[in-house]
Amino acid sequence: MIILGIETSCDETAAAVVKDGDILSDIVRSQVNLFEEYGGVVPEISSRRHLELIHPIVKLSLKRAGITLGNIDGIAATKKPGLIGSLLVGYSYAKALSYGLRKPLVGIDHLHAHIYSAEIGKKFQFPLLGLVVSGGHTAAFLVNDLDFKVVARTRDDAAGEAFDKVAKKLGLGYPGGPVIEKLADGGNSEAFNFSQARFKDGSLDFSYSGLKSQAVRISERENFNDEKLRDFLASFQKAIVTQLLNRLDALVKIYKPEAVSITGGVSQNQHLRISAEDYARKAGLKLYLPEKKYCGDNAAMIAYLGEKMLGAGYKDDLFSTPFPRTMASKGEKQFK
Numbered sequence: 422m423i424i425l426g427i428e429t430s431c432d433e434t435a436a437a438v439v440k441d442g443d444i445l446s447d448i449v450r451s452q453v454n455l456f457e458e459y460g461g462v463v464p465e466i467s468s469r470r471h472l473e474l475i476h477p478i479v480k481l482s483l484k485r486a487g488i489t490l491g492n493i494d495g496i497a498a499t500k501k502p503g504l505i506g507s508l509l510v511g512y513s514y515a516k517a518l519s520y521g522l523r524k525p526l527v528g529i530d531h532l533h534a535h536i537y538s539a540e541i542g543k544k545f546q547f548p549l550l551g552l553v554v555s556g557g558h559t560a561a562f563l564v565n566d567l568d569f570k571v572v573a574r575t576r577d578d579a580a581g582e583a584f585d586k587v588a589k590k591l592g593l594g595y596p597g598g599p600v601i602e603k604l605a606d607g608g609n610s611e612a613f614n615f616s617q618a619r620f621k622d623g624s625l626d627f628s629y630s631g632l633k634s635q636a637v638r639i640s641e642r643e644n645f646n647d648e649k650l651r652d653f654l655a656s657f658q659k660a661i662v663t664q665l666l667n668r669l670d671a672l673v674k675i676y677k678p679e680a681v682s683i684t685g686g687v688s689q690n691q692h693l694r695i696s697a698e699d700y701a702r703k704a705g706l707k708l709y710l711p712e713k714k715y716c717g718d719n720a721a722m723i724a725y726l727g728e729k730m731l732g733a734g735y736k737d738d739l740f741s742t743p744f745p746r747t748m749a750s751k752g753e754k755q756f757k
């Protein structure tokens with residue numbers, strides 16, 4: 422099957438074409454430069470930019486794949502979670518295409534697609550425990566084929582959000598994760614102490630607002646020279662990674678998966694990747710990490726999962742609408 426994938430949930434406008442699991446094209450137009458001065462995404466600006474970009478990006482993805490609209494067997498578009506104005510642009514565009522071409526549409530959960538980004542070019546073993554670590558979400562799923570069960574999610578900030586907010590506070594730019602990783606290189610990660618959140622109810626949910634507040638307090642107290650800043654950022658980065666891997670380990674002990682995956686924008690972080698490989702080797706678990714180009718938001722992962730879902734009979738009609746949150750969203754009340 423040839424599937425066109427569309428992704429506009431946050432600040433990347435992306436389109437991709439997948440054929441039988443192979444990525445034929447993968448176009449991502451990031452809007453990050455629009456948001457540097459704000460230190461974060463401004464939803465209204467983002468959705469207006471998606472409107473301008475969606476059509477040329479889709480056309481370019483078809484051209485790069487060497488196909489025309491007539492060759493497409495189906496369309497997959499991000500349906501949730503995300504910024505509602507941004508989601509509406511991509512999803513409405515996809516519905517219009519589906520109607521005009523008389524081809525099936527499937528709405529995709531962005532977090533499920535992040536998980537499957539780690540399968541591109543590989544084959545998952547199940548059950549899989551999938552961590553999604555991004556700027557908007559930090560959640561763990563127990564995955565069996567196309568069945569996704571949320572087993573933990575952040576109660577407050579996402580891991581990427583903690584990177585972004587601390588970088589903003591220090592005036593280091595946006596997005597914060599890559600800047601902090603670069604500036605932390607070679608720093609002493611034992612130099613500063615961070616205490617990790619624990620929940621009285623024994624929950625394995627994530628929590629990053631405490632680490633973020635500790636980082637802000639330290640930065641207000643200290644007078645950083647270059648070396649001290651490097652040590653501080655290395656310690657902060659380590660604290661974020663430590664929580665991720667400690668929670669992963671505790672979840673592995675409960676759910677006993679065959680394999681684990683770590684995906685989402687933060688999975689580009691080299692310290693996280695190396696620590697995860699080390700952990701998985703010691704635990705005797707198969708680890709799936711996405712190629713770096715598939716870690717951040719992209720449409721290849723949307724088309725890739727879309728092909729599987731359409732193949733399994735999932736379809737959305739033209740009355741379906743996108744929505745901003747899921748059970749994996751932070752602080753989600755009805756989460757059990």
Ligand code: KG4
Nearest residue numbers: 555556557581596598599686687690717718
């Ligand atoms: O998945 P993504 O592109 O968008 C969301 O769905 O949120 O993730 C973006 C997040 C940002 O918070 C960014 O700071 C973080 O991923 N990020 C990183 C790195 N590269 C991107 N965090 C840590 N280290 C990195 N190298």
Ligand code: ZN
Nearest residue numbers: 555686717718
């Ligand atoms: Zn994402």
